[in-house]
Amino acid sequence: MLSRRIIACLDVRDGRVVKGINFGGLREAGDPAALARRYDVEGIDELVILDVTATLEGRRALADTIRAVAREIFIPLTVGGGIRTEADAAAAIDHGADKVSLNSAALASPALITTLARRYGSQAVIVAIDARRDGGRFAVYSRSGTTAAARDAVEWAREAAGRGAGEILLTSIDRDGTRAGFDCDLTASVSDAVPIPVIASGGAGEFPHFADVFTTGRADAALAASIFHFREKAVSDLKRYLAARGVPVRMV
């Protein structure tokens, strides 16, 4: 049976891992390659490097970070943040990324999804959606959660899948950094609407949050950052917890 994936996100700025609360107030967590190595040993299923700088100097540092992490680990590696063009995506992949994650660029130019899917295959293209509750619906925001995109999250996820995205990385802006649990309503709404895997993000704080998002949230994967970085929770303990509750996971 297909395992539910646990994905660690490394928010990287100028070559160092940082993690914000509600997209603000960054605090530092360390060397990306060292963290990647630790996660690999603990049994993380995948890694995401999210570039939170997007300055020119930051970009050069990002290339070094991708190469350093890709040298260390042999599990899927996604790079997101600041992928604006086909050339940005090609550079990330040439440095060792297996997948790229598109967010604002896909909203601005949905054809980019198809261009990259044709060039590298759908498995290499993730569309990241940042959504916030808005009445009974979920509204999409771009530019790190600052700009309303005038799109509905479920409808945008469907379009992204139709255009060739291989996975959806779905972040709840309301929950991001709060440790109050994933938004299971948001996750289930999108997961039921698309034929491709949905990665839930935003709000991970305790082990039961993961069990919830894999059951009621119908997520295929769950992503977290800070609860792993600061050694508050070990990936191996999380997997044992999930396995004991009947959630299929990969044990190492």
Added chain:
Amino acid sequence: MIALIDYGAGNLVSVRKALAAAGAAVFTPATPGDLATASGIVVPGVGHFGATRALDGSWRAALGERLAQATPLLGICLGLQWLFEASDEAPGLPGLGLLPGRCFLLGTMPRPDAPRVKVPHVGWNALARRAPSRLLEGIADGAQAYFTHSYAAPITGDCVAVTDHGGPFASVVERGLVFGVQWHPEKSGEVGLALLRNFAGLAARTS
């Protein structure tokens, strides 16, 4: 030296890196003639079965010659599917035909008790051993590997490990010196590196 064939179906950075980490010396043949110096051959690939059209008659002939000289061949993902006769993904386009059978879209093989699954099949899933295998030597029965694909090969006499996603399919095949894995050894952590080391060992022994 292991020849890693680049026919434009996906990025080979990860495969090259993982083969090197498994101790293999790797080169990318520019022409079919370059296969003459290979001690092992890897056909990688992601994407549409139609991409294998680039592996034309001269590549097929060169591969056939190497196999006749007992050079091991490993197909990865789309490369495994190409070892078979055909695929429903590109009807009418012949595969290499070294293994009998036709690849199918996941979830379309009738099995009443199968739960509805998402396609593509993305993530880690178990390899259930079905027959003895040199390629899987030292890898535990039930070990998990990383998959990302929509089409898969049927279970035939050449299948040595089975995986289930909306029905069973061949996740590892082996017949003589023809090997194939539907999953990505370059992305499957220690399990994948162990498999690549096994293949590199087979290539070293036959060269």
